[in-house]
Amino acid sequence: MRPIGAGFVLLGAGISMVGTSWDVQWHIDVGPDTFFTLPHLFIYAGSAIAGIASLVVVLAVTAAQRRGETPDPRDGGVAIRVFGGRFTAPLGYLVTGVGAAAFLLYGLIDLWWHGVYGFDAVLNSPPHIALFTTISITMIGAVIVAAAGREKRWGRFATMISVPLLMTFFPITANAFQGVNLPFDTIVASTTLIIVLLLVLTRAAVGRPGIAIGTAAALLAMQAILWVFTPWAAVTYADAVGLPLRDGMGGEPPLIPSGIPLAAIVAAVAIELLFRRGGPALAGGVAGLILGLTFVVQRDVLGFAPSPVTTVDLIATTLAGALFGLLGGFLGARFGATLRLREKVTA
Amino acid sequence: MIRRVFALLAALVLIPVVTATPALAYEPVNIVHTEHVQAGPYGLTVGFSTWPLRAMQSLDFTFIPDGGIEDKTGTFMRTGPSGSHTRPLPMARHPRKRDVWGLDVFALQVEGKWKFDFTIDGPQGHGAGALTNLQVLPQPGPPLALSWAVCSIPFVALIGFLIVVWRRGKVRQLAVA
Numbered sequence: 001m002r003p004i005g006a007g008f009v010l011l012g013a014g015i016s017m018v019g020t021s022w023d024v025q026w027h028i029d030v031g032p033d034t035f036f037t038l039p040h041l042f043i044y045a046g047s048a049i050a051g052i053a054s055l056v057v058v059l060a061v062t063a064a065q066r067r068g069e070t071p072d073p074r075d076g077g078v079a080i081r082v083f084g085g086r087f088t089a090p091l092g093y094l095v096t097g098v099g100a101a102a103f104l105l106y107g108l109i110d111l112w113w114h115g116v117y118g119f120d121a122v123l124n125s126p127p128h129i130a131l132f133t134t135i136s137i138t139m140i141g142a143v144i145v146a147a148a149g150r151e152k153r154w155g156r157f158a159t160m161i162s163v164p165l166l167m168t169f170f171p172i173t174a175n176a177f178q179g180v181n182l183p184f185d186t187i188v189a190s191t192t193l194i195i196v197l198l199l200v201l202t203r204a205a206v207g208r209p210g211i212a213i214g215t216a217a218a219l220l221a222m223q224a225i226l227w228v229f230t231p232w233a234a235v236t237y238a239d240a241v242g243l244p245l246r247d248g249m250g251g252e253p254p255l256i257p258s259g260i261p262l263a264a265i266v267a268a269v270a271i272e273l274l275f276r277r278g279g280p281a282l283a284g285g286v287a288g289l290i291l292g293l294t295f296v297v298q299r300d301v302l303g304f305a306p307s308p309v310t311t312v313d314l315i316a317t318t319l320a321g322a323l324f325g326l327l328g329g330f331l332g333a334r335f336g337a338t339l340r341l342r343e344k345v346t347a
Numbered sequence: 348m349i350r351r352v353f354a355l356l357a358a359l360v361l362i363p364v365v366t367a368t369p370a371l372a373y374e375p376v377n378i379v380h381t382e383h384v385q386a387g388p389y390g391l392t393v394g395f396s397t398w399p400l401r402a403m404q405s406l407d408f409t410f411i412p413d414g415g416i417e418d419k420t421g422t423f424m425r426t427g428p429s430g431s432h433t434r435p436l437p438m439a440r441h442p443r444k445r446d447v448w449g450l451d452v453f454a455l456q457v458e459g460k461w462k463f464d465f466t467i468d469g470p471q472g473h474g475a476g477a478l479t480n481l482q483v484l485p486q487p488g489p490p491l492a493l494s495w496a497v498c499s500i501p502f503v504a505l506i507g508f509l510i511v512v513w514r515r516g517k518v519r520q521l522a523v524a
Contacts, residue, residue: 031442031451095508102501109498116488120405120454126491126498133501140505173502247439335509338516 002075003154005057009096009142010158012050013165016135019043020169021226021256024123025234028255029245034119035111038237043135044107050138051100054093062088073342074155077148092148096141103134124175132173139166143198147205147339156214159206163198164219168226168260170194184320185296185305185313187259192291192321195264196284196328197335199271204280204336209272216268219260226257258302263294271329280333281326288325292318376407376444376451382481386421387474389413389467394449402486405454410438411447412467419469421448428459428483435466458485 019042026039061071061079065088071079076090089097110127122128142162149155174190203212231254238245261267267287274283296317300309380398384391394409412419422435441449455461461481467474488494 099501106498106501113488113494117403117486118405118454119452120403122454126494130498130501133505137501137505244442244445246442248437334513334516338512341515 002149002152003158005053005076005093006142006145006149006154006158008053009050009093009138009145010161010165012046012048012053012100013135013139013142013162014046015049016043016046016138017165017169017222018226018229019046020135020172021230021254022233022237024256025230025254026237028252029231029234030238030243031246035114039233044104047100047103047135047138050096050142051104054097054100054141057093058087058089058097061090061093062086074148074151076145077339078341090145090148092141092144092146094141095144096138099134099137099139099141103131103138106130106134123172129173129175132169132175136166136170136173139169142166144339147202150206156206156208156211159202159211160215160218163202163215164222167195167198167219167264168222168256171259172256184317185299188292188295188299188317189320189324191259191261191295192288193324193328195261195291196267196271196287196325197332199264199268199287200275200280200284200329200332201336201339203271203275204333205339207340212268212271212275213265216265219264220262223257223260223262227254230254230257253302255304258298258304261291261295262298263290266294267291267325279329281330284329284332285322285326288328289318289322291325292321295321376409376441376449378407378409382478384463384465384476384478386412386465386467386476388471389419389469389474389476391465391467391476393463393478400455400481400483402458402483403454403456404487405452407441407443407449407451408453409441409444409447409449410465412469415446416440416448419467421465421467423448424464425455426462426464427455427457428461429457432462432464435464455483458483 019039023037023039023043026037057076061075065071065079071088071090073079073090077092078090079088080091080094081087082089082094106127110131113125113127117125139162143159143166146155146158146162149158171187171191171194174187177186177190180186199212199215202215235245267290270286270290271280271283274286278286293314296305296309296314299305377396378394380395382393382395384393390413392409392411392413394407394411396407397404400406410421410423412421416438421438423438424433424435426432438448441447442451459482460479461483463478463481465476465478467476
């Protein structure tokens, strides 16, 4: 049951990821929107699959516990007693399920929002930020489920898939801070924080040298898949429904995969080299420096920087990357250690 | 047993996804109000699919030069009430009304007086003109702060969860020490 439950959660998270990348590209290249487009269906189906899988696992674990069996913390994380012990929920599945349920609720709010304001496709409307956050929560649950199985090969494999999903998805929420005026690129800084935090977390949680590099390699593979799939899907879907591409569109790099730092694997190598010798915070700081510098250049080259990057911007954002990386390393080590917890928790 | 439940659930979710027909009909562009702009030798009709305009509420805009867009190019620049403006953007055909230029489901985010600057190049040379004092009324719906408060709940809950996790990590570190 363990790999099956985790597999469905990963499948749901993956479908949400693909749907989101597709949807964003659809709005950029083609345009018109209704609530019931195929990419939207993917996004909603992803959360539904992850949510239902979590519900089934929680019910199964609850039933087992009532039969007198002790919940195995390798099965989705430490068992949490919910509603005064009426349910016994492995932490990972609980988080995934709550995220998925909240996602569907905010989907209704988003429908109302589009009714009032129309279908202007902006990433950073309040309901969209809530939807991105709830999908991220679902993906955090997937990471907890995967890391709980770290002694097994499927657990490490699932970790190397679930962590890149979260790395790609969570920074989208950072669009909420787009309007904030700071001397550095806030998207670069927040993406750096999240990627470094999760690489260090993975290294600390699984406790095996090389896992951070494996995770970054999976991220690169996912980026490549989205890079090829996303524009193709947007154009193919447009053809299928008889809509033309916008004037002057279709040639630019796809937005979501472009938002993944290409140098994440270099940062992962730095983390692997420095994790034991220099400590996780230093490892994170160096990785953050690498990501800050390279990602600001990547965004400029691909045409996604808000304004042309000056030398001052470059230095400020690189330094911000190092600081956010330091923080990410510090946080990631602690959260990673927490993921190794095995004793029962009552909440 | 559990495998069967999973198979059933997978079927319940996947069958509608695989068999769903995407929404095929998109709403036509329905212009309810127009304004006239003179850009040098060219007359330009600016169309709006809702009127009056409200902040954050999206609508279709059309820009139709007299005699059609065939032999012309143009640019369009928006200036908000604060005076900040976009770069002059090349005119693009409206995705659902390909015989004219336009913006599809687009919202002006701020209330106040907006200005649209146009340039048109065509057989009669270069022309420039502007639509000034385009009044945008306050946003509909609840106050934006309330919308953000409701929609920030998941993020705040996530931070709360992470703080709890963080404190448990400390317990572990103490136990190890």
